[in-house]
Amino acid sequence: MLSWLRKRLQRHEMPPQRRISVSPVRVTHDDKAIVLRQPNGAAEQILWSDLGSVSVMTSDGGPFEADLFWVLAHRDGRRGPVVPMDAQGEHELLKAMQRRLPGFDNMAVVEAMGSASDASFVVWEHGRREMSGAS
Numbered sequence: 001m002l003s004w005l006r007k008r009l010q011r012h013e014m015p016p017q018r019r020i021s022v023s024p025v026r027v028t029h030d031d032k033a034i035v036l037r038q039p040n041g042a043a044e045q046i047l048w049s050d051l052g053s054v055s056v057m058t059s060d061g062g063p064f065e066a067d068l069f070w071v072l073a074h075r076d077g078r079r080g081p082v083v084p085m086d087a088q089g090e091h092e093l094l095k096a097m098q099r100r101l102p103g104f105d106n107m108a109v110v111e112a113m114g115s116a117s118d119a120s121f122v123v124w125e126h127g128r129r130e131m132s133g134a135s
Helices: 003-011 090-100 106-113
Strands: 026-029 033-037 043-047 051-058 068-074 079-084 119-125
Touching: 026 090, 033 079, 043 079, 051 106, 068 090, 079 090, 106 119
Parallel strands: none
Antiparallel strands: 026 033, 033 043, 051 068, 051 119, 068 079
16 A cells, blocks of 8 residues: 555665676686686686586675675585686576586576575585476
8 A cells, every 4th residue: 555655765765886896706617627717826626527516605795795606516525616606707607507507496596696694505416407497
């Protein structure tokens, strides 16, 4: 009943200022590996064949600092590269993961994007194909 008032008031609210910058971190991939390069030249890689899981880690640090990360883990459970979602090449990595990883859970990615707290969302696990929202 008061929705008209709520809409009128919301029109005058200023949205929070988001970071516009792109991370200096760069992620690349080819048919064999995913490579994360830091601005200082340090590099970390994981072979597609060694990939055990992919998660999205969220934090409550947004909107003024990075708050979404891809966490790539080895099959033996060791953490691999952690890729900020504003890293150069991240969008291309997402497309490659959707294409290459059977059962990649796009709905879990969407759920993670809506999180404003410290959380982790598994979007793919080796050997598990029946995840919801798979494309």
